[in-house]
Amino acid sequence: MELPPYRFGAPVDPPWFCDRQRELGVVVDRMEAGIHVFVLSPRRYGKTSLIRRASERVASAGGRTAYANLLLATNEAEVATVILQAVLRGVLGPAGRARHSLESLLRRLRVHPSVSIGLDGAVSVSLDPSLAAGRWIDVVADAVAVLHQAAGHRPAALVLDEFQVVSTIGRTGLGGAFKALADGAEGVSLVFAGSHLAVMEQLTKGAGAPLHGMGERLVLDVVPEEPMVAYLQRRARTAGKRMGRSTAGLVYRLADAVPNYVQQLALAGLEAAGADVEIAGGHVELGLRTIVERQASTFAQQFEALASAPAQQRTLKELARRPTASVYAKAFLDAVGVANANAVTTALHALDGREMVVRKDRVWDVADPFLRRWLVQE
Numbered sequence: 001m002e003l004p005p006y007r008f009g010a011p012v013d014p015p016w017f018c019d020r021q022r023e024l025g026v027v028v029d030r031m032e033a034g035i036h037v038f039v040l041s042p043r044r045y046g047k048t049s050l051i052r053r054a055s056e057r058v059a060s061a062g063g064r065t066a067y068a069n070l071l072l073a074t075n076e077a078e079v080a081t082v083i084l085q086a087v088l089r090g091v092l093g094p095a096g097r098a099r100h101s102l103e104s105l106l107r108r109l110r111v112h113p114s115v116s117i118g119l120d121g122a123v124s125v126s127l128d129p130s131l132a133a134g135r136w137i138d139v140v141a142d143a144v145a146v147l148h149q150a151a152g153h154r155p156a157a158l159v160l161d162e163f164q165v166v167s168t169i170g171r172t173g174l175g176g177a178f179k180a181l182a183d184g185a186e187g188v189s190l191v192f193a194g195s196h197l198a199v200m201e202q203l204t205k206g207a208g209a210p211l212h213g214m215g216e217r218l219v220l221d222v223v224p225e226e227p228m229v230a231y232l233q234r235r236a237r238t239a240g241k242r243m244g245r246s247t248a249g250l251v252y253r254l255a256d257a258v259p260n261y262v263q264q265l266a267l268a269g270l271e272a273a274g275a276d277v278e279i280a281g282g283h284v285e286l287g288l289r290t291i292v293e294r295q296a297s298t299f300a301q302q303f304e305a306l307a308s309a310p311a312q313q314r315t316l317k318e319l320a321r322r323p324t325a326s327v328y329a330k331a332f333l334d335a336v337g338v339a340n341a342n343a344v345t346t347a348l349h350a351l352d353g354r355e356m357v358v359r360k361d362r363v364w365d366v367a368d369p370f371l372r373r374w375l376v377q378e
């Protein structure tokens with residue numbers, strides 16, 4: 001079966017992963033040195049893909065890695081469960097090894113989980129929620145210790161993806177508890193990855209931040225134009241198509257340079273080209289329209305969800321028409337129909353919380369280029 005030329009929507013491996021050699025080098029180095037690292041970017045820039053590649057490199061050089069995705073965790077017990085399960089899977093390998101080895105790992109835990117093994121050999125754990133609530137941090141600390149021991153003298157790294165989630169758990173978030181954990185995680189590199197820049201910055205940046213100074217901050221930017229354009233052209237050829245430099249550049253710009261959207265639009269352009277060998281600018285435009293049409297009902301829902309906050313709706317519409325740094329200027333207040341700067345701050349803060357707007361080089365804009373197009377069209 002032929003591989004699709006472009007991929008989006010989920011983390012990617014080669015051949016869909018391009019560039020990022022410098023960032024990859026940084027993450028691998030820190031993982032191997034047992035240094036903690038924060039990987040921050042808006043959603044869909046490629047954090048998970050990057051960390052996955054880094055983990056593979058560390059593992060293939062003999063290190064031990066574990067990957068925990070906190071996205072669906074809603075309380076302390078679930079955070080602990082996800083992390084413990086990730087470590088057990090990382091240590092045992094994808095297919096699960098001898099029961100004996102699993103049992104010896106379990107013996108090192110102070111809080112005992114129930115364990116089941118799936119048909120594919122993958123270990124699943126569950127913890128008594130009432131027990132785990134009070135002792136969740138012990139569970140996590142033990143998981144880190146198990147990873148460390150399993151690594152022996154080789155590198156060990158625990159990835160905590162979607163880490164922004166911890167800020168919404170408990171009364172004050174779990175940042176402080178993770179600081180204590182990071183302090184005590186001798187020999188294990190903790191890799192904190194998160195979107196939601198404002199939240200991740202609250203956790204990591206500035207004197208009062210719970211995780212301030214705990215590790216290196218890597219703020220992931222978009223893939224630069226040159227390697228991304230070369231990638232688009234190369235992948236078009238594998239599908240028996242041609243995409244000129246300027247067309248690839250158009251894809252890059254219309255998709256705001258965000259890797260996920262660039263790949264989505266490139267695929268739509270290729271599909272719009274039909275039997276034509278050359279993917280032209282017109283095909284990309286057509287592809288963009290198709291994407292916006294297909295997502296129209298989702299966009300409508302997203303917009304309707306803001307109905308109780310019309311200032312947010314108007315802010316979003318205004319930014320779609322005119323991205324701007326001057327959100328407190330009279331022209332902007334008038335356009336949004338609010339009386340003062342506070343109202344704009346509140347609206348932007350809420351929209352930022354939903355990851356619907358981004359601020360880049362001081363300019364506020366709609367985060368999703370396709371949503372922006374939909375708003376302008378409507």
Ligand SMILES: Nc1ncnc2c1ncn2[C@@H]1O[C@H](COP(=O)(O)OP(=O)(O)O)[C@@H](O)[C@H]1O
Pocket residue numbers: 007008009010011012016017018019020041042043044045046047048049050223259260261263264
């Ligand atoms: N290095 C890369 N090269 C090309 N495309 C990428 C790269 N990293 C990510 N992408 C694109 O972005 C999408 C989302 O990647 P992902 O790693 O899940 O991002 P994040 O974790 O930041 O939300 C992928 O499906 C792919 O289309």
Ligand SMILES: [Mg+2]
Pocket residue numbers: 047048049161
């Ligand atoms: Mg991700």
